[in-house]
Amino acid sequence: MDKEKEPGVTDEMVQHHMDRIERHIADVQGNVSKLIDRNKNPNFNFPLMMAQSQALTHDADKDLGGENWDGYVLIDWMYKEKKNGRDFPYTASMKAATRRHCSSNSHHPEWYDKRYETNFELFDTDKNRDGASGTPVKATAMRLSDVAEMVCDWKAVADERGNSAWAWYRTAVPHRFLFSAIQTEFIEAMLELLEGPEIPSGKMEEDADLPPEPPAVEISAPAPSKANLVGLRAGKEPDASWHRPSNHKPVQPKPEHEPPKPHVYNPDVECPVDLNAKSPPEEPDKKPNQNANQGTFCRDDKIQKYPDGKGGWRDAKGRQVKPPR
Numbered sequence: 001m002d003k004e005k006e007p008g009v010t011d012e013m014v015q016h017h018m019d020r021i022e023r024h025i026a027d028v029q030g031n032v033s034k035l036i037d038r039n040k041n042p043n044f045n046f047p048l049m050m051a052q053s054q055a056l057t058h059d060a061d062k063d064l065g066g067e068n069w070d071g072y073v074l075i076d077w078m079y080k081e082k083k084n085g086r087d088f089p090y091t092a093s094m095k096a097a098t099r100r101h102c103s104s105n106s107h108h109p110e111w112y113d114k115r116y117e118t119n120f121e122l123f124d125t126d127k128n129r130d131g132a133s134g135t136p137v138k139a140t141a142m143r144l145s146d147v148a149e150m151v152c153d154w155k156a157v158a159d160e161r162g163n164s165a166w167a168w169y170r171t172a173v174p175h176r177f178l179f180s181a182i183q184t185e186f187i188e189a190m191l192e193l194l195e196g197p198e199i200p201s202g203k204m205e206e207d208a209d210l211p212p213e214p215p216a217v218e219i220s221a222p223a224p225s226k227a228n229l230v231g232l233r234a235g236k237e238p239d240a241s242w243h244r245p246s247n248h249k250p251v252q253p254k255p256e257h258e259p260p261k262p263h264v265y266n267p268d269v270e271c272p273v274d275l276n277a278k279s280p281p282e283e284p285d286k287k288p289n290q291n292a293n294q295g296t297f298c299r300d301d302k303i304q305k306y307p308d309g310k311g312g313w314r315d316a317k318g319r320q321v322k323p324p325r
Contacts, residue, residue, distance in 0.1 A: 006091050009070050016080060017073040021062050024156055029055045031152035031194060038193045044186075050145035051152070054107065058149065061104060071097025083161070107149035109139030109177045140180045147183055151190040166191055166198045 032055045036048050062072045071093040081088040102110035103117040110116040116137060142150075151165065158165040169191060173179060179187065191198070305313045305324050313323050 006093055007074065007089070009073050013073050013077045014064070017062075017076045018064070020076050020160075021059060021072075024160065025055075025058050027156035027159065028058050028149070028152045031155050032148065035148060035152070035190060035193050041189070044144075044148075044189070047144035047148055047186075050143075051148035054145060054149050055152065058107070058153070059101075059105070061101060068093065068097035068100050071095075072101070079161070106143070106146045107153055109137045109142060109150070109179075111146075112139045112141050113137045136174060136176055136178045138178045140178060140183065142179070142183060144183070144186055147179075147186055148190055151187055151194070155191075155194050165195055 029052075032048065032052045035044075036052060039045070039048060061067075062069070074091065075094050075097060078088040078090065078094065099117070102108040105111060115135075154168050155165040158168055169187065173184070173187075188198075303315050303321065305315060305321055308314050308320075313321050315321050
């Protein structure tokens with residue numbers, strides 16, 4: 001297709017644009033909500049609250065009937081064709097729509113560089129809309145609320161195209177956009193809240209810090225322990241703990257609670273005789289008990305006497321006494 005020829009806008013293109021922009025706005029607003037929910041830094045509360053308010057009118061100028069609206073329709077169709085492996089020209093109407101949108105919305109860094117509107121040729125990327133121009137956009141005056149909305153915009157577009165917002169950030173900064181140290185730190189904090197810590201390209205998160213997989217090692221010993229598996233991932237040779245000796249006997253685990261031992265009654269320990277116990281109180285009205293096994297109360301001695309089985313008598317304290325009369 002000729003570069004100078006403007007493609008006609010069809011009903012299919014318009015419908016695709018409306019469906020796409022509706023999803024995109026919802027994704028941006030959802031990303032702002034995620035930032036608010038996940039943020040733990042009180043210094044970020046105000047800019048995120050402002051970003052949530054701004055996101056309600058995100059990309060409102062891309063609605064049908066506005067200035068350069070046909071350019072927005074063609075831009076969305078261009079990315080659809082590229083995703084399907086087909087070429088589509090980046091035409092003059094699409095450049096005009098890009099210039100107007102970026103210079104009219106504060107969530108784009110171009111809004112803060114007045115040269116972008118007055119001298120657009122400095123930043124014109126010609127055929128590649130996503131490429132870096134020879135002159136980076138200076139956005140050091142960009143408010144943090146606009147930066148937050150911008151990061152949410154990056155994340156929504158990255159998800160739509162199957163990319164990472166971290167990858168776009170490394171591509172665009174500082175080659176396309178210039179930010180201050182505070183803005184850069186804020187951008188990276190927002191990206192970490194949305195996508196987690198940055199991962200080197202081409203590596204999964206769980207393998208990011210692991211060395212390359214070593215060659216397979218054939219071992220006939222029993223299954224290795226977890227510690228040996230970690231050593232194997234690091235390229236180390238298996239140690240002697242992989243092999244058990246021939247006289248190995250499994251160690252029986254000790255029970256958590258040992259059963260109680262059987263109780264043995266010991267009368268000397270559990271029921272000792274108190275030699276200092278007092279004699280029973282005197283009961284004058286009680287008749288004397290003549291049963292030898294129960295003892296005999298002697299009124300004259302005023303004590304209870306017990307036979308000792310050897311022909312003698314003893315008192316309650318075990319002392320030898322005279323026989324009762």
